[in-house]
Amino acid sequence: MGTPVAVGVADRDDGTSIQATAATTRTPRAASTHRPRRLIRAPSALRRLHHRPWACRRRRARSDWHSGPVPDVRVAESGELTEQELGVAEALVRTAFGAGFRSHDWLHGVDGVHVVVSEDGVLLAHASVVARTVGHVDRVFDTGYVEAVAVAEDHRGRGLGRLVMDHAESVIRDRHHIGALNAVQSAVPFYAGRGWMTWNGPTSADTPDGRVDTDDPADRIMLFPTSSSDPSTFVETVALVCDWREGHLW
Structure with a gap:
């Protein structure tokens, strides 16, 4: 049904960068047999867009920022970004992911909470957190499903x-x-380190x-526990079940 908005453009704390690659088109398949496997924790581990200045209600990044000028961070609720701002963010993400990025990939994240990082009025990084449901066992x-994570190439x-x-x-x-998110392979160590x-285990969708x-071997589903x-409640002999959406379900 199309590629996911693969969450995979992110800067590593060691100074290296992770290159985004779009996943291949995937569709739901017939049920298969699965071996029990453990939920694991991996070890720690754009170019500048010349648009009009990024308009935002700013707040400064954390005080421990130590890599050059302190960028501005905005957390925008669904519907707060203007069409122009959304267009700039989409261009950033499309540039990062390349030709395999499709219209519904961006649309998956539009209605979420947008995190935008800018400097001198130029958008440098973006992520979206979309409200979804994931079922497992009897719960x-x-x-919060993370979509469209991208960093401008010149600022990785x-x-x-x-x-x-x-x-x-x-x-x-x-x-x-x-x-939850579906990561590109190169980004897995970055997220695992966080x-x-x-x-x-297996995955399904309602x-x-x-x-x-x-289930798709190209998927790299990752979960982020909260308080x-x-x-320990996630047992990998039982499927994770996501809700329905157009395009790639995960």
Whole structure:
């Protein structure tokens, strides 16, 4: 049904950058047999867009910022960004992910809470946290699903990916039971180092046609526990079940 908004452009704290790659088109498949596997914690581990100045109600980044000028961070509720601002953010994400990025990939994150990082009126980084539901065993979790994480190419290596995720994770902690995302392979160590856990069990989705298997070896589903969720409750012999949306379900 299309590629996910693969969460994968993020700056590493060691100064290296992670290159975004769009995932291949995927569709739900018939159910398959799964081996029990453990939920694991991995070890720690754009170019500048010449648009009109980024208009935002600013707040300064954290006081421990130590890589050049302190950028401005805005957390914008759904509907607060103007069409122009959304257009600039979409251009940033599309540039980062390349030709494989499709219209519904961006639309998946439009209605979420947007975290935007700018400097001198230029957008440098973006992430969106979308309210979804993920079911597991006998529980349905209010989930903050992270989409459209991107950092301007000329500004990678400054820790902007870390900065934008600091604020995205704060939204998850404050408003949701858990966080979830589907990462590109190169970004898995970055997220794991922040406490995101790799899900190795089966996945499904509740669709208008009923529950369907969504297992795909190219998916890298990751979960972010909060004080409202206990990681030990996630058993990898039982599927994670996401809600329905157009395009790629995860």
